[in-house]
Amino acid sequence: MSKPIKALMRSELKRRLAGNETLAVLSMTGVDGMTNNKLRRELKAKNITITVVKNSIAKAALEEMGLSGATALLEGPCALAYGGEGVVTIVREVLGKIKDIPKLSVRGGYLEGEVFGKDRVDELSKYPTRDEAIARAVAMVLSPGSKLVAAVLSSGSLVAGLIKEIEAKAKEKGEAAPEEAAPEAAAAEAAPAAEAAPIETAPPAAPTA
Numbered sequence: 001m002s003k004p005i006k007a008l009m010r011s012e013l014k015r016r017l018a019g020n021e022t023l024a025v026l027s028m029t030g031v032d033g034m035t036n037n038k039l040r041r042e043l044k045a046k047n048i049t050i051t052v053v054k055n056s057i058a059k060a061a062l063e064e065m066g067l068s069g070a071t072a073l074l075e076g077p078c079a080l081a082y083g084g085e086g087v088v089t090i091v092r093e094v095l096g097k098i099k100d101i102p103k104l105s106v107r108g109g110y111l112e113g114e115v116f117g118k119d120r121v122d123e124l125s126k127y128p129t130r131d132e133a134i135a136r137a138v139a140m141v142l143s144p145g146s147k148l149v150a151a152v153l154s155s156g157s158l159v160a161g162l163i164k165e166i167e168a169k170a171k172e173k174g175e176a177a178p179e180e181a182a183p184e185a186a187a188a189e190a191a192p193a194a195e196a197a198p199i200e201t202a203p204p205a206a207p208t209a
Contacts (some may be wrong), residue, residue, distance in 0.1 A: 005059055013061040016051060022087035022111045023080050025073040026050065026094060030103035039101065043093060048084040070110035073117070078107065087111050093127045120204075 007164060017023070028036065028050075040050050059071040081090045087109040090137040094106050109116045109124045128136060 005103045006060075009057050010064070011056070013053065013058060016049065017061065017067075017082060019067060020082040021067070022109070023070060023082040024087050024090045024094065024109040025066070025070070025078065025107040026081050027105045028052070028079050028103070029077050031101060033037075033074060038147070039097060039104070042097075043081070043084075043090075046084050046093065048081060048087075048090055049147050050079050050081050052079045069112060069113055069115050072115050073100070073108040073110065085129045085131065088124060088127045088129050095121070095125055095130055141190060158186060170194045 026193055031039070043050060053074075055074045058074055058078070058080065062068060062070050081094065084090055085094070088111070091109055094104065098104050105118075106121045107118055108121060111124065111127070
């Protein structure tokens with residue numbers, strides 16, 4: 001294969017992979033044509049694309065795209081699976097097909113610079129997708145908030161009860177206040193009268209001879 005042809009194939013693969021930072025490497029050796037086409041259609045419906053590649057060209061393309069870590073998974077006849085919601089979704093989908101397509105297998109995946117070999121495929125499938133990760137983060141934020149709101153509401157109910165009790169006691173004291181104030185008022189009225197009364201003094205003594 002001439003260098004210009006290889007360059008064209010490399011450019012085309014890069015074009016197809018553009019925008020994808022995660023991918024899975026599949027082995028489809030022995031999968032018949034009809035099954036192959038059916039699998040591709042089903043995955044395409046979920047925006048997942050399968051591309052059979054020549055390893056040397058795929059390695060060069062991945063290296064140029066900054067995905068060189070994924071080249072470790074390219075051994076023997078390979079197909080790249082990419083798109084959808086990312087490699088986690090791809091791996092889950094493909095693993096779900098293996099029961100009906102025994103010759104299909106996942107060789108590994110590439111996620112955020114980390115290579116997941118065949119022995120870690122199951123682990124990769126249990127990772128959260130982007131949407132699941134966001135949902136979990138939101139749940140973690142809202143969960144303490146909802147508990148806090150409940151606690152505040154509970155405390156508010158208690159405070160409201162205390163306020164009512166204080167108001168009731170204040171009302172009782174207000175009703176009793178006039179009776180308690182009566183003697184004090186009488187004393188207050190008597191005080192000016194006492195101050196206004198004339199003071200009697202003894203007559204001056206008669207002069208002596």
